Amino acid sequence: SEALQLLLRSLPENCLFNVVSFGSHFDSLFEKSQPYSEGSFSKALKHAQEMTANYGGTEIYNPLKWAFENSRNDMPTSVFFLTDGQVYNVDQIVELIKSCEEKKKDDLRFFSIGIGDSVSHNLIDSVARAGKGYSQFVTNTERMDKKILGMLKNAIKPPIKDYNITWTDQIIEDSLPIETNTSNKPTISFFSDNTTPPSPIKNIFTDIKIQQAPYLIPPIYPGARFIVYCFLEKGVEACKEITLSAISHDGPMKLSIPLDPVVLQGSKIHTLAARKVIQDLEDGTSFIHKHSKNVGKSIPNSFIREQIVKLGVMYNLASKYTSFLAIDERDNKFVTEAKSLPAQRIVPLPPLNAHPTSVPIYARSARRNQVKIQGLGVNNIVNSVACSALISAPRCASFQFSDESSLEDSDFSYCSGDYQFSDSFAPVLPTTSVKSKPPYIETLYNFLDFQSFNGSFLPSTNFYSWFGKNDFKDFEVIGIENENVLCLALAMAYLEIIMFETFKDECEMCYEKAKKVLKKEVDGDEQKINEILEKVKEWVKKWADE
Structure with a gap:
């Protein structure tokens, strides 16, 4: 709850906010997002201080849907999503965020933090990409305060967007779309039980000379690393200086980046780039989906699957449609399975004059610290803002050495003097x-x-x-x-x-x-x-x- 308290204290005065706690069920602090005032702040702070782990499992879709439906449409919204859990319907959640982002026309930003070792990385990364934010992870022994506040700082700043990268000085003309080959279509029987006529395959443009991944560059935030890859077809030479341009709140921006040709050599960079292309294809944001020549065309899932499999096989990458099986070709001798016991270790007591680390010295349930989610809507530093908050529902702790109330006045001090x-x-x-x-x-x-x-x-x-x-x-x-x-x-x-x-x-x-x-x-x-x-x-x- 400390991280939520610090976030509440750091909110700008001119925002609206709400806090949603979820698990197997969910509830919100306010029926609608409230202006940040003495009354709403005090109520939210008390809620954070009294937060307990009693929400059961992890169910995210319904609380997210409620938060989006009750957010303000006349001002931007930012969501802070914290969880330590896993879900089965990641694709459904991602589609929900995408649909809301499209309705708000870039006025939604979604920031996610995964807590602990068992959190779903696919969930945390996917929702952040869909919401044009970014994701971070914290371990059970790591404080999340700094990362949450870093996200808040980025959320209240107007985003830099409309990025464009000039990869080559050559004038590239897009090739013609793939032509439909009707002669290779299978013959349909007159007596087939399938009454649904096969949908015609439309011309889909795929032959691109410069393939950038991700094809659409999302907002980039200070302190969050972001990598853009590019495949250049043979005969296309890269610039000696790559130019990055974008639009900020204060006007156009431009940056020239010298290109080191040594970086272009080797297969590892190609494998990383191919993995990013596969991610684009799976997310529905690749050049096949978003290129101007494919606008209005229905892209069959089978066609996308074919492209993913092709890249997965070529670069030995696992994906939604590709996996690898390792076969041991040694003799088929039967090997008995040894009983494995967990390794034991002795942890020595710290010396009396040891100085404590930044990790809290007291013990408490790890699960209890993994359950907060908050969100808010923001416009910019000057204008008013709307916000929806999402707080991850804590699961019940299996043990607890002491509760927060007994620790409020407990300060630990180590000195080098006599004891x-x-x-x-x-x-x-x-x-x-x-x-x-x-x-x-x-x-x-x-x-x-x-x-x-x-x-x-x-x-x-x-x-x-x-x-x-x-x-x-x-x-x-x-x-x-x-x-x-x-x-x-x-x-x-x-x-x-x-x-x-x-x-x-x-x-x-x-x-x-x-x-x-x-x-x-x-x-x-x-x-x-x-x-x-x-x-x-x-x-x-x-x-x-x-």
């Missing part, structure tokens, strides 16, 4: 203040509890006590008269100095929200903002070193 031992030989750790603790992610979550939905940090006794002070008067040495401005500047300085080194990706968007509020407080005076922050950062550095 005192009780009669039970348990080390007693020296008590330390917040400022001297290493920046754990739990500390960040606790501090962000002071932030309101709009990014402000309001004055309070608890906020001042975080810094070891009682009230506003204790900060007179800084020289800031406006209490709201002081609290905002203190929070921003704390995040930048204490948290950015380890958790910048996780708290950067919360920092930017606070900066916008501070800018309003000083009427947009950038020079005054810099002066205030310099004073406060100097105080925070001294406070941290005490």
Whole structure:
């Protein structure tokens, strides 16, 4: 639930959002997507904190269909989809996303995260491709906060689209379509029981000189790797510099990429390219489906299957229609099957002065952490946005050492100094203040509890006590008269100095929200903002070193 809480805190003010939990059944936090406000934020935050694993198995189609039907059509929608499960109807789900994407005319983006070792990679990758987003995976011991926030940053930015790559300087004329050969058609018996007349095979254009995969380049996002391949027919030479052009929110973009001819040699790159072509064919986005000469033509599934099999056999690739059987041609001696036992290993206890890693030190059910899904709709940073949220339904945990409520106040600190031992030989750790603790992610979550939905940090006794002070008067040495401005500047300085080194990706968007509020407080005076922050950062550095 921590990742969902952080996502909710990082949402822009001008968006609409919803949260859908699903499993063998599903429910939504709101009947319709709600504007991001103090009330809706508080309700969603409480929902995330109380989330439990009680939704059973994984059923995705119906909650997705509901989310699409209840999303706003007058503004873009982004969906964040998180799951640790597998489904049997991936193709049906992909078709649902495609149909919604076509209706919204590029105003839908679908981001997916697969959690754990048993999640379906085919599901996670396929839905992201269909929704023109991207996919990522996290292990059971890995935190997902950073990856979710990276997706949110990309979701609130206007996408760069209409990509085009110039592969060659030569003028290429497309060849003529394949002609229908009626002489090779099988003879139909007059007494056949099949009353359905065979559908005529239309001319399908396939002879292309430059075959790019993927044929249609989807939006490309910062931090997400994307590879485009190209087959050039013999006699067609590639440019010395490949030109990539696209359209951004601010206008046309262009990039020239020098081509290393050494990269063009060898069979591995051809195999990777062929696999991408097969993926295009399976997804229905290949040049055969999307080329202007094939518009309006019905492409038979048998024809697509033939192309996939041809590529699979040529490049030894497994696909929906190709597989490989390994045959051992040694003598046929019977080999008894040995009983295999799981390997045992001894895990040594860490030394007392060992420093903890970024992985949480406490134990909890892996299944419980694999169940969140959230989604939102976004337009751009300035305009209003609509959102649908999808939260993956958690499955019941098989065991749990402790629940979240018992861990809220549990901070673990390892020091290199001397330890005192009780009669039970348990080390007693020296008590330390917040400022001297290493920046754990739990500390960040606790501090962000002071932030309101709009990014402000309001004055309070608890906020001042975080810094070891009682009230506003204790900060007179800084020289800031406006209490709201002081609290905002203190929070921003704390995040930048204490948290950015380890958790910048996780708290950067919360920092930017606070900066916008501070800018309003000083009427947009950038020079005054810099002066205030310099004073406060100097105080925070001294406070941290005490």
